[in-house]
Amino acid sequence: MALASRARALLPGARSWGAVLARVTAQRAMSHRVVVETDAAAGVAVMKFRNPPVNSLSLEMVTELVINLEKLENDKTVRGLIFTSESPGVFSSGLNLLDMYGRNPAHYAEYWKAVQELWLRLYQCPMVTVATINGACPAGGCLISMTCDYRVMADNPKYTIGLNETQLGIVAPFWFKDTLVNTIGYRASEISLQLGLLYPPAEALRVGIVDKVVPEDQVHSAALAVMAQWLAIPDHARQLTKAMLRKPTVDNLVRQRDADIQQFVSFISRDSIQKGLQMYLQMLKQKKA
Numbered sequence: 518m519a520l521a522s523r524a525r526a527l528l529p530g531a532r533s534w535g536a537v538l539a540r541v542t543a544q545r546a547m548s549h550r551v552v553v554e555t556d557a558a559a560g561v562a563v564m565k566f567r568n569p570p571v572n573s574l575s576l577e578m579v580t581e582l583v584i585n586l587e588k589l590e591n592d593k594t595v596r597g598l599i600f601t602s603e604s605p606g607v608f609s610s611g612l613n614l615l616d617m618y619g620r621n622p623a624h625y626a627e628y629w630k631a632v633q634e635l636w637l638r639l640y641q642c643p644m645v646t647v648a649t650i651n652g653a654c655p656a657g658g659c660l661i662s663m664t665c666d667y668r669v670m671a672d673n674p675k676y677t678i679g680l681n682e683t684q685l686g687i688v689a690p691f692w693f694k695d696t697l698v699n700t701i702g703y704r705a706s707e708i709s710l711q712l713g714l715l716y717p718p719a720e721a722l723r724v725g726i727v728d729k730v731v732p733e734d735q736v737h738s739a740a741l742a743v744m745a746q747w748l749a750i751p752d753h754a755r756q757l758t759k760a761m762l763r764k765p766t767v768d769n770l771v772r773q774r775d776a777d778i779q780q781f782v783s784f785i786s787r788d789s790i791q792k793g794l795q796m797y798l799q800m801l802k803q804k805k806a
């Protein structure tokens with residue numbers, strides 16, 4: 518299903534794309550998964566994840582993120598965007614395992630297309646983007662953070678960040694890998710991605726997967742200070758520089774979007790992969806109990 522259709526499915530009764538956006542704006546307070554607060558004077562918006570219990574990137578959440586991103590990109594008063602979790606403890610638990618387990622191929626394809634769309638939009642975002650990592654940040658959560666221009670992490674040893682896909686028996690696709698390589702370099706990525714490492718704050722800073730670690734109660738003020746520093750640069754120069762740096766990575770996915778979807782669907786549909794995901798979900802349940 519196309520983004521507009523998914524958006525309309527989320528907001529039944531809206532007849533056009535414009536009507537969908539208008540209703541998203543009007544119903545912002547009712548949105549359950551993403552909350553956007555805009556400081557028009559500062560030109561900064563804060564996008565807070567609110568998808569309990571663990572901010573997993575469900576199809577609905579991904580769709581809301583894309584809709585809100587598009588809206589902010591069209592708002593010329595907003596120059597900077599901060600991502601954070603409304604509830605400290607979990608920034609995002611990554612892709613929604615329940616969108617990748619026990620569903621049919623059409624659903625997997627729709628989900629993967631939406632995830633691609635989110636990444637493409639985030640990675641090319643013209644705004645300055647800062648991730649305020651105030652909780653656990655595995656896999657897809659780490660991917661979102663890595664698309665940002667800067668990452669500030671709360672100094673809490675319970676919080677970890679990384680692409681842990683191999684630990685689930687799954688393989689991060691090439692554009693997750695590319696994003697990691699662009700962030701921490703090739704050799705560190707070889708180790709990080711194969712072992713599925715999740716780094717606590719000090720190690721995350723050492724490997725370069727985050728840019729700053731600050732006491733938990735200062736994480737938001739630190740993100741605002743970083744934002745102010747980045748916003749001091751003229752937008753056009755910074756935007757063109759960002760586009761130049763990121764274009765080859767973006768083009769790599771754009772060239773092979775359909776093949777990547779097909780590969781994901783065939784991979785995730787495998788019995789062995791489904792069995793592995795089932796065991797992982799059970800392990801999470803047992804850990805909780």
Ligand SMILES: CCC/C=C/C(=O)SCCNC(=O)CCNC(=O)[C@H](O)C(C)(C)COP(=O)([O-])OP(=O)([O-])OC[C@H]1O[C@@H](n2cnc3c(N)ncnc32)[C@H](O)[C@@H]1OP(=O)([O-])[O-]
Pocket residue numbers: 570571573574606607609610611612613614615653655656657658681682685687688689690798801802804805
């Ligand atoms: C090729 C594909 C690439 C894949 C990329 C990915 O991102 S793959 C994603 C890789 N992600 C990971 O490996 C992260 C896995 N998650 C974790 O490690 C922990 O949940 C935590 C550290 C994020 C939070 O710890 P905590 O103690 O605060 O919370 P808790 O552990 O008690 O969980 C509460 C409930 O949430 C459930 N649930 C959790 N995650 C997900 C999810 N992603 N989705 C859906 N559901 C999820 C969990 O089952 C439990 O459900 P229940 O029993 O109530 O029905």
